[in-house]
Amino acid sequence: MPYQNKDKLMKQIPDIIKNGINSKESIDEIEKFGRYLARPPREVRGGALSTSQIRIAYGEVSRLKMKYDRTSALMLRPKMAYAASRAGGDTYADLKDVISAGIDQVAASQSNEQEAFKNLATMLEAILAYHKSYGGR
Numbered sequence: 001m002p003y004q005n006k007d008k009l010m011k012q013i014p015d016i017i018k019n020g021i022n023s024k025e026s027i028d029e030i031e032k033f034g035r036y037l038a039r040p041p042r043e044v045r046g047g048a049l050s051t052s053q054i055r056i057a058y059g060e061v062s063r064l065k066m067k068y069d070r071t072s073a074l075m076l077r078p079k080m081a082y083a084a085s086r087a088g089g090d091t092y093a094d095l096k097d098v099i100s101a102g103i104d105q106v107a108a109s110q111s112n113e114q115e116a117f118k119n120l121a122t123m124l125e126a127i128l129a130y131h132k133s134y135g136g137r
Contacts (some may be wrong), residue, residue: 002044003094005029010101012096013123017105021126022033030123034130037091046089051136053104054128055101056083065121068114070080070107077103099124 003009009029016026045063064073077100084096100121109116119121 002090003033003040005032005036006094006097009033009078009098013098013101014105016117017102017109017119020086021122027126030126031130034127034136035095035097035134037127038131038134038136041061044090046087046091046093047137049087049091049095049131051128051132052081054085054095054112054124057095058124058128061117061121061124062131065118070113073103073117077101094104095127098127 009032012026012029015023016092017112021027021030037054040046040048057076060072060076060079064076080096084092087093103124106113106116106120
């Protein structure tokens with residue numbers, strides 16, 4: 001059973017990537033998602049994600065935030081798909097879906113792709129922070 005509120009978060013992603021986290025609704029959805037990754041319901045396949053599983057994606061995003069490269073940014077999608085298939089659970093698949101949607105928005109960004117990528121990095125940083133605050137290990 002995947003994340004119940006994923007549709008709400010997915011609807012927020014275009015605005016988050018374009019304008020950054022600029023509303024209470026956006027940060028609330030990110031908080032709920034971080035909590036879900038740390039403490040998913042029992043019926044969710046794969047269980048809670050470890051901090052190191054999230055940091056795999058976050059480390060790559062942080063590196064690209066400092067020196068942006070479009071090809072490397074787009075390669076995050078297949079890397080996340082591979083990691084999700086290896087993890088084999090709903091929680092990592094949900095994280096992959098959220099990050100992939102963010103990457104798609106970055107790629108579609110008309111004005112400033114690098115700024116859009118920084119907003120994606122900020123979103124992932126917030127997810128990681130909430131995950132850790134809700135007991136992610």
